[in-house]
Amino acid sequence: MNVRALLVMLLALSTPAFAQGFAGLGTDAAGYRSVEPGRTFSFPTDHGPHEGFRIEWWYVTANLEDADGNDYGLQWTLFRQALAPGEEGEGWESSALWMGHAGLTTGERHFSAEKFARGGIGQAGVVAAPFEAFIDDWALAGDVAAEQAPNGDTMANVSVNATGDDFSYAMTLRTERPPVLQGEAGYSVKSDAGQASYYYSQPFYRAEGTITVDGEEIPVTGTAWLDREWSSQPLADDQEGWDWFSLHLPGDEKLMLFQVRSEDGSSYYSGTWFTPDGTASPLANDAITMTPLGTTGIDGRIVPTQWRLEIPSRDFEIITEALNPQSWMATTFAYWEGPIRFSGTHEGKGYLEMTGYDAD
Template structure:
């Protein structure tokens, strides 16, 4: 395809994403997450997850993503972060159509972060023409040249080993992801509530990846190692109309435990929280909204917004009281639907590293 065709196609897709959007729609992000889900499949409790099938797309639902974040260091101890995300949105309900009539839009985000820099890139594709998609056997998720693919002898129950690749104008990375422990179903058996009403998603994670590879910034390759976290989530209406966005964390404790938690922000100030504590031996404890206290400690002015980039997290039932600090407080993803996403470190009752994502600011 020639250059003018690519520009025309991406221009069309970008227009489709933002057409008719308001500040509220932009706050809720890609796919109008708080809009009516009429015609799309509902998320209901009691789903039985099946792998590898559920590693693949679910086009009867409006939105889903394959999302990897990695906390990395080089031989000198310099810290880095890497993000790889593939989003799928159905712009109309109904069975997938062929070719350019296909109603699936794909969007990819990739980023690398260091204390002194944050680089990101974005790409779009229309479904049905082979430019983006996800296959389950062997597992392969891609958009343009970015890909997450199974290596030989992949285990479908822990979706490893994988190879992860992405690049932008001034960065690239290739990472190998290995895991020796199974996937974790978030929420109640993979049913993850987002409010006290019917908003929910199907959600599972692989928080146990060991990552190795090469990260390149400004044509300088760097050998890195670290830990990575995969989130898989799909839904048709994960936000209520009075929810403006979320604050989400994935934490790797130096002692070996893992923690996922989030706060869905509501306009009345009665925010809804949820989380899961994952012990080294694989046991996982669900955390209710009342268990979690998330308090902003410091704000950063970025892209004309005031964003809470330092947090205190308290979970009394786990004797947890930590303060989370960003590696780079200006880790702003200036994409079509902008948000903050970057690596963090934390200290207090527990120590470790993780990732923070904040939407709707």
């Protein structure tokens, strides 16, 4: 990172907008663009950045397995943060700050790494077609232009790579199915007060490639999930964190569930159930129950790493188990992120992200 980018980052971290994390997700968003229902999504354009909104991310998780049946998980995330409303500007006038997170999980170990970059100077950014999202030498990139891509989707076939201390990965992700919209046609509500994001996913990737741990290359295959969200104030000011699940169900069905926790102990729930052809069934706040069953002490925090998830209307009840309960992302804004297994009325694998668990 160059000195000027470091100064920009430190200035940003000192502002009230960062009090709740990277984007100050519950702070007032005056001057930024708002999220409204009824938006029409367009691909590949929406794979690219959305100027005028305060926070945005490109987020990949993968459940992987080697030839001996050992399980692994990986995460790759790029965040775009606008430090001021309006057009971001070019070159050194850019108001964008970028942050990258990479994680790799085994049954015994968890690795994490992060990068920060200044916008406008070629150090990080996203282009919709041909698709590329990058920060320094980490990249999530498509291999064809829109007119050559399946369904015109420049993210149908992508490669993803990252390197950190003692770990790296290089994977290809492929699908023939178009992206799917979360919530009500891509409008994802996060609170009773109406805070929301625009949100779509690609949960049907097949993954293949190699991971490297302490210099040992391990061929792996599995499934991967992409999430894309952008907003300016996705949380209410009294919400302090969330628990998010992406689940690969039998028969190639997919399920996303989350709860956003408030300071008074209440939660707002949401989810979407996808059939194998991508048909979406949104799940209402009162349709979902999430119950923590077991906890793990991590970095001075008590984090729930075993859960019961229930959707009575669908005769759905599972218990999740973390592949590695110590899957702590020791990044500037720390959180839990790792692969899970689940059993009950349905069996499979998935990913869990948990934020807002403060140290005692």
